[in-house]
Amino acid sequence: MNLLDSQLKNNSLSNAYIIEGEDLAYNLEYAKEFAKKVFLSHGIRTNLETNPDIEIISKDIIDIGTIRSLIKDMVIRPINNEIKVYIISNAQNLRIEAANAMLKSLEELKAYSLIIFTVDNIGKLLPTIRSRCQIISLNTTNNKFDIDIDRLSQVFAKVFAGDLSAYYKEREFLLSFKEDKTSLMEGLIKILADLINNKYLGEMGKTSYDYNIETLTSINLTRLEKLLEKFELIYRSFRNNINFELSVENIFLNIYREGRQINGCSRDKI
Structure with missing residues (x-):
């Protein structure tokens, strides 16, 4: 996590990230480790399973209802009064209407909100979502495109x-x-x-x-x-x-x- 560690050290985190990798399970573990470091940077030592200020969405189909519930939660300040983290695992499963709702929330993020998407291929996310996130690629073959x-x-x-x-x-x-x-x-x-x-x-x-x-x-x-x-x-x-x-x-x-x-x-x- 060299880039992320540097941003944590310099207090220059973005509000939204996309973690892209071919191994879906590893993407989620990577996102969780990142979340732990974010909380620690705020002086919060945490067990993610019992932390009320992190929400992890992992579904085969991520529908509009799920995203609306998340958006409602985002307006509530964190219990720790510092930071809330949302991990949307396998974001390639976002339905189009859910992705559009998520896009609107990205445009209006609170300073205390951090959203982490994980995805197997960024091409499966809306370009407008990608443009609002920092992309962290874990793919070893990411730079080997089938085009010059x-x-x-x-x-x-x-x-x-x-x-x-x-x-x-x-x-x-x-x-x-x-x-x-x-x-x-x-x-x-x-x-x-x-x-x-x-x-x-x-x-x-x-x-x-x-x-x-x-x-x-x-x-x-x-x-x-x-x-x-x-x-x-x-x-x-x-x-x-x-x-x-x-x-x-x-x-x-x-x-x-x-x-x-x-x-x-x-x-x-x-």
């Missing part, structure tokens, strides 16, 4: 900078993922997630494509969230058999438009 991230990030950066021709030059490469849409979307989402980490959490130097990330630092958090929301909508359209080629083109036209607006060229039309 460096190449994808170059296209992303060039299109964002106003070079729409970069998309058409790499169109064949992008459309080659027609039968593996998940890899393409996970690659795009990883670029945005790494950008958030690099820009807002000071984690430069941890990717193999830092230069491409640096060229995107003019994107503020609001615009990042807009892109994530658009990617989410397009990703859903894949599942509904919407035309793949048009969907991919839509992704990069959105990237292009966001870049033009940031560069003061919003009057230009495509």
Whole structure:
């Protein structure tokens, strides 16, 4: 827990984390150990099983009722008067309406609330949830994507900078993922997630494509969230058999438009 230990030491914890790992049982144990350290940082030595200020949700189906109950509890101050921890284990089991309710609560977290999601693959969570959490990956194979991230990030950066021709030059490469849409979307989402980490959490130097990330630092958090929301909508359209080629083109036209607006060229039309 080097990164988390550092944040605990420097009193710089985020309010929300995603712990991603292939071993679901280990994810939960890792989250519990993290929770113990959080309580200890507040001078609270605790047995989690008897601690009234921690709630662990672990279900095969996490429905809206479960999340509404959690949200109601979140407005109640902790008994220890310092910190409350919520662990949502196997968050990939969140129903869509429950995930949307959880998203709203993430936007309005109390200072004393800490939420920890565990998930086997971050691609199974809403991009808008991911954008509001710090991601801790336990996957040993996490950086071995089935897509060339460096190449994808170059296209992303060039299109964002106003070079729409970069998309058409790499169109064949992008459309080659027609039968593996998940890899393409996970690659795009990883670029945005790494950008958030690099820009807002000071984690430069941890990717193999830092230069491409640096060229995107003019994107503020609001615009990042807009892109994530658009990617989410397009990703859903894949599942509904919407035309793949048009969907991919839509992704990069959105990237292009966001870049033009940031560069003061919003009057230009495509």
